[in-house]
Amino acid sequence: MTGPLVPFREIVLKVHSRCDLACDHCYVYEHADQSWRTRPKAISDDVIFRTAQRLAEHAKTHALPSVSVILHGGEPLLAGPARLRRVCEELTSAFEGVAELDLRIHTNGLQLSPRYLDLFDEFGVRVGISLDGDRAANDRHRRYADGRSSHPLVLKAVELLRQERYRHLYLGLLCTVDIENDPRAVLDALAELDPPLIDFLLPHATWDDPPPRPGGSPTAYADWLLTVFDHWQERGRPVPVRLFSSVLSTLGGGPSLTESLGLAPTDLVVVETDGQLEQVDSLKSAYEGAAATGFDVFTHAFDEVAAHPGVRARQLGLAGVSETCRQCPVVRSCGGGLYTHRYRSTGPSDAFDNPSVYCADLAALVRGIEARTATALAAPAVTGPVELVAAQQDLTRTLLALLNADIGQRGGEQWEAAWELAAGIEASEEGARGLNEVLAHPYTRTWLLDAMEPVRERSGAVDVVHRMSACLASAVVRAGLDLFVRVPFSGGRIFLPGLGELRMADEGESGAALLIATEDGFLVRREGGDAAERRIVRPDAAGPGWRPLRRIPTPGSAAGFVLDDLDPYRDCFSLPAAGALDERAAAGLAARIGEAWTLIGTKAPGRTEEMAGRLTTLTPLTGLPPAEPAVGRHGYGALGIAPDASSEQLASALLRGFRRAELQALRDVTDLYAADGSWEHRMPWQEETVPFSRLLTDTYERMALGVFDRRYLEGVPQALDALEGAAELTIDGKQLLHRMRKEI
Amino acid sequence: MKISESPRPFAVAKKESVPLSKIDTRTAEATRKLGRVFAASTDRHSMASTFSSAL
Numbered sequence: 001m002t003g004p005l006v007p008f009r010e011i012v013l014k015v016h017s018r019c020d021l022a023c024d025h026c027y028v029y030e031h032a033d034q035s036w037r038t039r040p041k042a043i044s045d046d047v048i049f050r051t052a053q054r055l056a057e058h059a060k061t062h063a064l065p066s067v068s069v070i071l072h073g074g075e076p077l078l079a080g081p082a083r084l085r086r087v088c089e090e091l092t093s094a095f096e097g098v099a100e101l102d103l104r105i106h107t108n109g110l111q112l113s114p115r116y117l118d119l120f121d122e123f124g125v126r127v128g129i130s131l132d133g134d135r136a137a138n139d140r141h142r143r144y145a146d147g148r149s150s151h152p153l154v155l156k157a158v159e160l161l162r163q164e165r166y167r168h169l170y171l172g173l174l175c176t177v178d179i180e181n182d183p184r185a186v187l188d189a190l191a192e193l194d195p196p197l198i199d200f201l202l203p204h205a206t207w208d209d210p211p212p213r214p215g216g217s218p219t220a221y222a223d224w225l226l227t228v229f230d231h232w233q234e235r236g237r238p239v240p241v242r243l244f245s246s247v248l249s250t251l252g253g254g255p256s257l258t259e260s261l262g263l264a265p266t267d268l269v270v271v272e273t274d275g276q277l278e279q280v281d282s283l284k285s286a287y288e289g290a291a292a293t294g295f296d297v298f299t300h301a302f303d304e305v306a307a308h309p310g311v312r313a314r315q316l317g318l319a320g321v322s323e324t325c326r327q328c329p330v331v332r333s334c335g336g337g338l339y340t341h342r343y344r345s346t347g348p349s350d351a352f353d354n355p356s357v358y359c360a361d362l363a364a365l366v367r368g369i370e371a372r373t374a375t376a377l378a379a380p381a382v383t384g385p386v387e388l389v390a391a392q393q394d395l396t397r398t399l400l401a402l403l404n405a406d407i408g409q410r411g412g413e414q415w416e417a418a419w420e421l422a423a424g425i426e427a428s429e430e431g432a433r434g435l436n437e438v439l440a441h442p443y444t445r446t447w448l449l450d451a452m453e454p455v456r457e458r459s460g461a462v463d464v465v466h467r468m469s470a471c472l473a474s475a476v477v478r479a480g481l482d483l484f485v486r487v488p489f490s491g492g493r494i495f496l497p498g499l500g501e502l503r504m505a506d507e508g509e510s511g512a513a514l515l516i517a518t519e520d521g522f523l524v525r526r527e528g529g530d531a532a533e534r535r536i537v538r539p540d541a542a543g544p545g546w547r548p549l550r551r552i553p554t555p556g557s558a559a560g561f562v563l564d565d566l567d568p569y570r571d572c573f574s575l576p577a578a579g580a581l582d583e584r585a586a587a588g589l590a591a592r593i594g595e596a597w598t599l600i601g602t603k604a605p606g607r608t609e610e611m612a613g614r615l616t617t618l619t620p621l622t623g624l625p626p627a628e629p630a631v632g633r634h635g636y637g638a639l640g641i642a643p644d645a646s647s648e649q650l651a652s653a654l655l656r657g658f659r660r661a662e663l664q665a666l667r668d669v670t671d672l673y674a675a676d677g678s679w680e681h682r683m684p685w686q687e688e689t690v691p692f693s694r695l696l697t698d699t700y701e702r703m704a705l706g707v708f709d710r711r712y713l714e715g716v717p718q719a720l721d722a723l724e725g726a727a728e729l730t731i732d733g734k735q736l737l738h739r740m741r742k743e744i
Numbered sequence: 745m746k747i748s749e750s751p752r753p754f755a756v757a758k759k760e761s762v763p764l765s766k767i768d769t770r771t772a773e774a775t776r777k778l779g780r781v782f783a784a785s786t787d788r789h790s791m792a793s794t795f796s797s798a799l
Contacts, residue, residue, distance in 0.1 A: 010793050027797075070798045106798035128799035172799045195799055242799070260796045268795055282796060338796060394761070398777055399768035423765050436761070449781065668780055 005306045006315045007062035010056060012072045012281065014269040015079040015087055021108050022145040025176055025339075027204045033284030033291065047275040048087050050297040052094035058302040059099040066100035072602045074273075077111040081119055088123035104128065104171060108142070110150060110609060117166045127161060128171040129154065129194075133186035134383060140178055158193045172197030172239075179212075179220050183227040191238045199242035199258070200225060200338075204285035207344035207357050222364035227368060247369045250333040252377060253671035253730040259360075262335035263675070265315035266659065269305055277305045280314070286343040286351070293462045313352070314339050318678050324355050329727050331367040332675055337362050341546050374731050379670040382735040388662075389440075391669035392636045396439045399448040400479065403464070406452060411465060414488065417550030418468045421485065425475055435481025438471045441498045442617050443569040445635030448567070465568075466490065467497075473515045474499055477522045486514045486527065499539050500548035501566050526577065547580075552590045552618070554597045559612040561593065563620075564638075570619045573632035573640040578620040579641060589687075595617070595647035596654055603707040606633065611658050615639060629657025637666035651679070652708060659701045672696070672733040673726075681722055684715025692728040705742060716744060 020028065028036055059067050069091055071084070079087075088103065095101040103125040112127070120127060134140045135151045142150050161170040172195040175186060190198050202221055204375040205211035213220050229244060246257035256262020259280065270278040275297040283290040290656065295305045306313060309496040313320050321336035328334070336342060337356030344354050356362060380387035407415055425431040438444060451464045466488050473485040474496040487494050490631055494502040504513050504526060512527040525534040537546045563586060564570050571577040581589065585655040601676040614636070620643035624630055627649040630640030637655040666672060673692050680689035685696060692696075699719040706713040723729065724737050768774060793799065 010795055012795060012798070058768065068793050070795055072798060073781060104793065104798065174797070174799055199796075201796060257794065258796060259794045264794070265792065317778075318794060330786070351798060395777055396782070397764060398767055398769060398774055399781070401764055402769045402774075402778060404764070405769050419765075426763055432761075669777070671780070 005303060006265045006267050007064060008058060008269045008302055009064065009066070010068045010070065011051075012070045012267075012268065013043070013051065013087070014039075014073050014270065014272050015071050015076045015084065016074040017273045018040055018658070019073060019075040019077060019108070020110055020144070021075070021142060021150055022430045023142045025141045025178075025203050027282055027285045031204060032209075032287045034288060035284070035292075036074070040724075043273045044275075045086065046275065047271070047297060048083075048090050051271050052090040054297050054302055056094040056098050057304060061303065064099050066102055067095070068102040068104060070146035071103070071105040072270075075108055075111070076105050077107050077116060078300070081115055082464060082579060082596060085119055086117070088125065089445040092123060106130070106174070107157075108150065108154065108155045112157035112160060114160065117169060118159060120169050121166065124169075126171040127162070129157060129173055130176070131158070131190065132175050132703070133181050134189035137178065137181040137186050137189065140181065141176065153168075155193075158195075160192060170196060172199070174199050174201060176201045176203055177221060177224060178203070180214065183224050184231045187228050187231050187235075191235070192322045195617040197240050197241055197242060200228070202260070202341070202358055204282055204363075205341060205357050206286055207342075207354065209285075210357050218360040219364040220361070221358060222361040223362075225365055226368040226372075229372065234373070236561050245370065247333050247366055248373065248377070249730050250674075251366075251370055251373070256333070256335055259314075260559045261333065263317040263321075263332060264335075265317065266311075266339075267315070269302065269311070270526045277302075277416065278306070279310050280339070282338060282340045283728045285340050287345065290340075290343075307541070319673075320354050322355055325681075328355075328363070329491060329725055329729075330363050331727050333366040334362040337343040370500060370731065374734070377731045378735045379732050381669050382666060382672075382732050383739055385610070388669065389614070389636065392665055393436060393440055395669055396445055396635060398450065399445070399452070400439065401562065403451050404446055407464065414465045415468065417486075418465060420470060421472055421483075425472060425479070425483065427480065428481070430479040431475065431481050431483075433471070434475040434477075434481065437478050438475045438497055440635065440637070442634040442636065442638035443564070443572070444471065444497060444568040445566045445571040446633055449633060454555060462490070465493075470494055470496055473522075474543060477517050480517045483516065485515045487515060495567055497567060498549065498562065500546060502537070503545040503547075529696075529710055550590065551588055552593050554608070554612065555594055556601055557597075557608060559616070561618050562616060563590065564617050565620055567619075569634075569640075572634050573621055573630045574617070575621045575623045575640065577640075578622045578643055582684055585643060589620070589643050590649045592645070592650055593654075596650035598719060599651040599652045600655055600707075604704075606657060607658070607704065611654070615654070615658050615661065629653040629660060631657065631660045631664050636661065636668070652705065655704050655707070656701045660697065663697055666732075666736070670732040671730050672736055673728040674730055675728055677728065681726070692723070692726055696723060696733075699723065700740065703740065713744070720744075 002009055009639050017036050018041055025429060055067060091101055105125050106128045108443040109129040130143055131154055138151045139149045144150060160166060173190050173193065175190060175198060177200050187195040203211055224341065232241060242258050244388060245260045248255050251264050256264045259266050266280060268280050270281050272278060277295040278291040279293060281291050293308045318326055325331050325336040329688055330457045337358050337654045339352060341358055342352045343358040344351060360460055380390040404419055425435050447467050469485065473487050476483050476485050477499065489504055492503060492505040492507045492509045494504060494513055496502060502524060513524050513529055514521050515524045521536055521538040523534060523536050537543060540548055542548055550563045552563050554560050565580045597608060618638040618639055619640050621630055621640040624640060626642040626645035632640060639651055639661060645653060676693045677691040681692060682689055683695060697718055702712040702716055720740060
């Protein structure tokens with residue numbers, strides 16, 4: 001099995017191997033593996049010590065920021081307070097200066113008392129409790145050996161945890177599902193105890209030993225959980241539910257949150273009371289010895305266990321699930337379910353190379369949650385162009401706020417002054433609008449992304465302040481604000497984003513300029529210079545020391561383009577930006593762009609309407625094939641073009657570029673797909689297989705180019721089918737596909 | 745007088761933006777937004793463990 005070792009981040013430490021309850025659904029005592037009988041009752045000092053050492057060594061080797069240790073068993077409280085104190089002390093001291101230690105305990109709660117809780121408080125051990133619902137539900141399985149109910153004592157334990165002094169240790173409640181229990185009553189009973197978190201566990205089962213299905217329904221467990229889900233939603237989601245959180249996360253393209261679901265690598269290992277190292281112990285439901293590795297803390301480092309094939313098998317993501325699962329559209333959310341539940345002792349291949357015995361339930365659960373939440377979860381930006389622009393705006397503003405938070409010392413007084421000025425500008429309506437216009441400029445995003453790159457930290461603080469001041473000046477000019485802006489410069493020039501380039505002094509010179517808006521433009525003078533040096537600039541007209549960005553009109557539409565061949569931050573494409581165009585070249589290009597626009601408008605008036613005001617900035621690049629557009633590392637609205645392209649070529653570039661830019665803009669603010677590259681997709685129009693993202697982009701662009709040549713549309717319906725059935729797709733992605741379907 | 749001929753790139757969003765100085769970049773939502781344009785951090789979810797038999 002290839003790939004780097006996945007270090008363990010969660011260690012399940014069995015501090016006691018026996019239990020004071022006799023729950024009949026327990027995987028430790030009631031299922032195939034009976035190794036508990038041979039284990040020492042309690043963890044020994046030696047094992048405690050060696051485990052702590054080995055764990056700290058593991059954390060150091062992999063520079064782990066934190067490790068979770070979950071005290072478990074059997075019933076961990078049976079180890080007694082003295083032994084538990086020993087465990088906490090050894091672990092805490094071993095981890096001192098190495099990594100953060102996150103201690104937890106999972107218990108049936110029967111022995112929980114202030115004595116234990118005070119100890120846990122001392123070491124920050126958080127407490128999770130098993131509870132299957134109300135008394136009736138809990139009594140179904142969770143009884144003493146003599147048949148007595150455990151419920152009253154568990155409630156007592158939870159009450160203790162809910163006290164003010166111990167509240168911060170209350171981790172939550174873990175409930176094993178029994179479909180004979182009323183799902184709403186179970187949720188209510190758990191929620192009533194005010195836990196910070198709950199989770200539902202499917203009863204351990206395998207293909208050899210399937211779960212009970214009293215009604216015979218293949219989705220009985222999903223139906224039960226979805227009833228909980230609906231009740232949970234109705235009640236306003238009173239408590240986070242790990243199972244639901246995981247599905248909601250993966251539906252949105254994020255990671256799974258439990259080993260029961262999804263493709264996230266399992267970074268768990270179990271240490272038994274005698275120091276033996278085991279794979280995750282739910283495997284005990286499969287067969288005797290299923291969890292064994294042959295390693296122990298005395299003889300082996302954790303890395304050796306990490307390399308064990310059984311352990312690796314649960315870290316391989318897609319490669320670790322059955323072929324059936326790999327082809328299934330819900331696999332990112334389901335992940336083939338809990339590893340143990342795939343076990344089948346007979347059959348042609350490896351015993352775990354199967355879907356889960358709960359497969360139908362898991363699929364129904366994922367689809368059910370998706371159906372119930374898709375509308376609420378889908379980002380408005382996917383279907384609303386105004387919302388997309390707003391989301392882009394919001395991202396830029398968040399980046400600027402992050403820059404302010406990051407710049408700290410480097411920015412000095414100059415940055416602070418600029419930041420204060422920004423607040424002042426924002427305070428008025430016109431100012432806010434002017435500033436937002438500058439922030440919406442595509443190369444503002446480029447500046448922000450660049451400014452936060454680590455390499456720039458050393459040298460670029462000065463540039464960052466200069467650009468910020470220039471942005472503010474530009475905002476003030478656009479808004480017509482009666483406010484002086486001081487703009488420091490170097491290289492003798494100031495570039496006002498979206499407006500043009502101001503020559504302040506000779507090339508080698510640095511200084512500062514003072515700008516203020518006027519009736520029909522702005523006034524600028526050099527700081528420290530004499531009054532006679534003031535000049536008024538009309539932004540749209542070239543003048544001494546002022547080189548405006550050129551506007552390119554688009555026939556039939558007011559918006560037009562800005563030809564930006566001056567902004568220093570325009571150099572954000574994979575090909576270099578061309579130098580500033582001379583009058584002749586610029587005029588020629590403008591004319592051809594106008595013709596291209598007319599061409600598009602003739603074939604597809606809807607498109608020019610769409611593009612107007614959304615594509616705003618064109619930057620000539622060198623080496624770009626003439627009919628090709630370029631999208632780079634900038635905000636929504638810019639395109640790189642070839643300055644010598646013909647009108648027809650430009651028409652193609654603009655149309656294709658608009659689509660490409662829109663998808664990029666969506667990727668910036670939504671999650672259209674996840675695990676891109678995990679599957680290969682055939683493109684209907686060429687031999688090679690490609691990742692999902694490429695199939696999506698190509699299809700999206702072809703749909704637009706179809707107005708020039710119908711042949712572009714061949715294969716698009718098949719492509720849409722393939723995209724729709726793909727596991728990479730998220731809720732946002734499905735919305736986009738829905739929109740694409742409506743387009744053709 | 746404002747620059748009448750310069751194209752207004754985008755209609756400013758109708759809803760009020762949070763003022764720059766009040767934007768909190770450490771919330772889960774902000775982290776998610778920023779994570780789309782920066783490389784996502786590989787830190788684990790701190791609230792719950794992934795072990796199915798514990799929280």
